[in-house]
Amino acid sequence: MPASKQVRALSDAQIEQFIQDGFVRIDHAFPRELAEQGRAILWRDLPCDPDDPATWTEPVIRLGYYGDEPFRKAVNTPQLHTAFDQLVGRGRWWPRADLGTFPVRFPSPRDPGDAGWHVDVSFPAEHTSADNPDYAAWRVNVTSRGRALLMLFLFSDVGESDAPTRIRPGSHLDMARYLEPAGEAGMSHFIPDTMGSGRPEVLATGEAGTVYLCHPFLVHAAQMHRGSAPRFMAQPPLHPAKPFRLARPDGDYSPVERSIRLALQARG
Template sequence: MTYETVFEPEEFDTAFDAALANCTELTRDEAARFVEHGHVVVKAAFPKQMADFTCESAWTELQANYGAERTDPETWNSVPTRLDWKPGHVRTQGSGARFLLKTHAPRAFAAQADVIGGAGRLPDDGDSLFWADAAVGNLRVPDGPAWQPPAARQPGWHKDGYHFRHFINSPEQGLLTVPIYTDILPRSGGTFIARDSIAPVARLLAQCPAGVHPDGTQAGYLIPGLIEQCSDFAELTGEAGDVVLVHPYMLHRVSVNASDRPRFIANMPVVLAEPMCFARPPGDAYSLVELAVLRALNVPRFDFTQTRAALRVQPFSFRDEAEAAKQRRLVEREMEEMAGRGIVVPDWGRDFGYMSKTELASSA
């Protein structure tokens, strides 16, 4: 895709300064890091007591359901896993507790608001934005696969959002927020990210005014062609109480936890009140999320007209047989249309399961 104009450095600096003027928590360096690399770790963003509470809820649940003991890694193998290449990966339901962020984690709230352009771009100004005490665990499993560094040719890379059709301006996933509940050292189950994946995802979505089916981005047929354009991979690490703000276009995957240190995080999408906008009028500053997309496209503005309704899609884990067949037909039709535009699954992708298979679920 080519554009008539490019994002000149002076224009970018002006737009960045306007976005930064709306920030109350992030520093200039942190904001720049998010725009350039698609994520930023905000240190000590929420109280350690919240992290401890969530971990306690997780272990209570794992012990009650599977007999997994916090202090005995040999019992962690009792926790079932959904896929062979994700041993030790588990989601807990939590106790039902909720933490309103404005009250319980004001720094985390402010940092999220900074990235999306201010609390005014959240439903009810973010008054109801909360975290539950559900968690995503990554535990070492005896005789599990060896740790390997992140690379393109691995299973499970995906873009979050399995319940909606993906457009370049989708408000359903305006930001991915990852609160860290346990210290995460290297090779200890930290999520793998492709830091340079914002650009290929942005270019694809810019060419798809009708959007793309979520099955194509959930370790589906679109992923190999996107991830093979990436070379800047990283492992998310941090301390309990940190929060990682991740661009919604970031491709990521689960890693192997090679340590006896259990990892617990959460995976919290931030829903926007309105779709993102890449052609804002003068005086209406872009968010850092939007600015990262424009930077990736190398344009100062991008006029986008959606040609298909943003309908909710039934997540594959909740589909009955008839619904699964219906969605499969839709994906197959989309794959044919994409193939006509030269977007096909590379041969290596099939070796790692990258088709629109409903058994490939999203993970963090």
């Protein structure tokens, strides 16, 4: 794994916020120039004209798995690597060479059809394979098998009207308690839409170059785009190099593990 700088990317207060709220926002996590270069690559592959809103006929178009230099550099800044160490644990995550999928959202009065509250699944059921495209069969469990973090990379400026991801702070604690009875087998992604419904709602806004590092159990949702310019955001997982453990003899728990333990202890 590339060595991270010894400086702290996140303060103690930010780590505590992550444990309690399930996310932390990092401004200027990667250079704005990389966001501009990345958008140019994505526009190249979109079936519409960046200068002609009349061609923006779909509310959302998904692109993905680009290994081009702007994306590779954006996800591998020293600041982010250090933050990964702080939240997941040094030596416990795999570096990424791409940024996964980009759901590019366009201003539209149409419902995008994917705006329900959910958590992201991370591993296939026993009767499926990792290459199975049927994500209805994929699952999530209380030790977050296969996913160390959910990450939101803003490649365009995102204001309140620009379809920012909706986040329910603290919902990762509710989700941990919901998943615990299912054990290692876990559950499908069809969680109750009311999961975390008593929690406040936060919008993942920010300038291009902003990154939200989220607990894998954080309940979140897309929404309609009511602004004027397309929104470019990547939402890749950070993959674990080692499984999360909720019982460590040495007590060396990562903040991701600490939050799950906090949730389960609160259940009594």
